[in-house]
Amino acid sequence: xxxIFVSKGAASDQVTTYQNATGVTLKPTxxxxxxxxxxxxxxxENRTIRGNTGLPVYFDLNDSNGDDxxxxxxxxxxFQMSNGDDxxxxxxxxxxxxFFNSNSISEQRNSERRHNAxxxxxxxxxxxxxxxxxxxxxxDVDSFTVSVISxxxxxxxxxxxxxxxxxxxEMSRE
Amino acid sequence: xxVADTLDAMKREPRPLSPLDDFETAVNQTGTxxxxxxxxxxxxxxxxxxxxxxVSIPAYETYTTDGTGGNTxxxxxxxxxxxxxxxQSVVLYENGNRVTPDSVDYANNSFDYTDDGxxxxxxxxxxxxxxxxLTVEKVSPGGKTSQAEQLKTLNAGRANRQDQQEDxxxxxxxxxxxxxxxxxxxxxxxxxxxxxxxxxxxDTDGTEATNALFHTTATQGATDAPGLLAAINDDMGGR
Numbered sequence: 001x002x003x004i005f006v007s008k009g010a011a012s013d014q015v016t017t018y019q020n021a022t023g024v025t026l027k028p029t030x031x032x033x034x035x036x037x038x039x040x041x042x043x044x045e046n047r048t049i050r051g052n053t054g055l056p057v058y059f060d061l062n063d064s065n066g067d068d069x070x071x072x073x074x075x076x077x078x079f080q081m082s083n084g085d086d087x088x089x090x091x092x093x094x095x096x097x098x099f100f101n102s103n104s105i106s107e108q109r110n111s112e113r114r115h116n117a118x119x120x121x122x123x124x125x126x127x128x129x130x131x132x133x134x135x136x137x138x139x140d141v142d143s144f145t146v147s148v149i150s151x152x153x154x155x156x157x158x159x160x161x162x163x164x165x166x167x168x169x170e171m172s173r174e
Numbered sequence: 175x176x177v178a179d180t181l182d183a184m185k186r187e188p189r190p191l192s193p194l195d196d197f198e199t200a201v202n203q204t205g206t207x208x209x210x211x212x213x214x215x216x217x218x219x220x221x222x223x224x225x226x227x228x229v230s231i232p233a234y235e236t237y238t239t240d241g242t243g244g245n246t247x248x249x250x251x252x253x254x255x256x257x258x259x260x261x262q263s264v265v266l267y268e269n270g271n272r273v274t275p276d277s278v279d280y281a282n283n284s285f286d287y288t289d290d291g292x293x294x295x296x297x298x299x300x301x302x303x304x305x306x307x308l309t310v311e312k313v314s315p316g317g318k319t320s321q322a323e324q325l326k327t328l329n330a331g332r333a334n335r336q337d338q339q340e341d342x343x344x345x346x347x348x349x350x351x352x353x354x355x356x357x358x359x360x361x362x363x364x365x366x367x368x369x370x371x372x373x374x375x376x377d378t379d380g381t382e383a384t385n386a387l388f389h390t391t392a393t394q395g396a397t398d399a400p401g402l403l404a405a406i407n408d409d410m411g412g413r
Contacts, residue, residue, distance in 0.1 A: 065274060071260075071384060071387060092391070094190070095191070096192060096387055096389045098228060098339075099339055101261070101262075102339065103339070122188070130186075152272065
């Protein structure tokens with residue numbers, strides 16, 4: 001188990017935060033990057049809850065005024081192998097964040113609602129395999145980001161992001 | 175190989191649909207059933223039985239601020255502004271810049287805004303409770319003789335006020351197995367008969383209705399399926 005989070009200025013050590021570029025609408029720009037500790041890897045797992053499959057995440061993203069990011073903000077995970085040239089999408093993007101804007105973090109975790117808090121992990125385009133995957137392993141040399149397309153810019157002093165602790169496992173590469 | 179076998183064997187990907195990214199947008203004619211969104215399938219596209227459809231259709235209005243700088247102005251809206259449980263109720267731009275109202279008065283359908291300049295254009299995208307009929311249909315290519323089938327019809331005014339997390343709207347396909355499929359070049363079309371103007375984006379200042387919702391997840395096939403269009407046309411005619 002691993003607790004990977006950003007909360008109002010604080011963050012777990014594996015996380016680096018960024019601010020998205022609002023002018024770029026062509027492709028997502030990162031808001032946080034996860035780099036596992038040296039010699040370790042993190043395994044992010046898809047879960048199936050009430051018929052929906054995905055990685056459970058809970059977040060509240062706000063701009064510098066403390067206002068929610070726009071409803072049509074796109075959220076996706078991107079992954080770069082240590083020897084790769086570029087980032088590839090490894091999730092089916094959330095193209096609207098209505099659920100995350102209208103529910104607090106604790107409401108999002110409620111067992112009656114958390115089936116809406118899933119972002120499905122999938123194989124990248126042009127990979128050998130297609131469709132949803134069971135998990136993705138991120139090694140210390142790889143890069144895994146949460147990236148967004150949004151008309152407003154995230155302010156991490158007023159925002160929070162949590163990966164569900166039960167679906168992220170930290171393991172040794174040995 | 176039958177059409178069904180071709181579809182079974184086809185590579186496919188989940189495809190989330192969003193009004194601003196995936197659809198062509200159009201401005202409606204108020205009071206007439208007119209198109210606001212259309213999506214032409216590039217390959218086989220299948221809607222999902224039971225998939226959630228999030229719907230919030232904003233009205234669009236403009237307002238020009240007065241000749242006094244720095245005063246608080248009350249902007250009265252022409253339609254029933256509602257406090258949406260699903261999205262931001264008011265998205266406001268001063269010319270091309272996103273701004274926030276000082277306060278919003280839902281009972282009086284108005285909001286207050288302080289403009290430090292004068293004579294600026296406010297672009298307002300707001301969620302309304304006025305009754306409006308929204309229809310989703312699939313249309314075969316082929317001009318005047320083209321066939322169409324309704325897939326969903328709902329009242330946008332009611333949907334805009336409904337908490338769609340607690341009480342989701344979904345697609346239900348009870349006809350034939352072909353009902354949820356669109357063959358290559360078929361169009362998924364959304365029309366609305368509304369007393370207000372629906373405009374998802376305007377180009378003068380480059381503003382967008384970032385609070386609009388018409389989101390569902392479909393399944394996109396990798397290629398087209400020979401014979402599927404004919405099968406769908408037969409199927410639509412047969413019911």
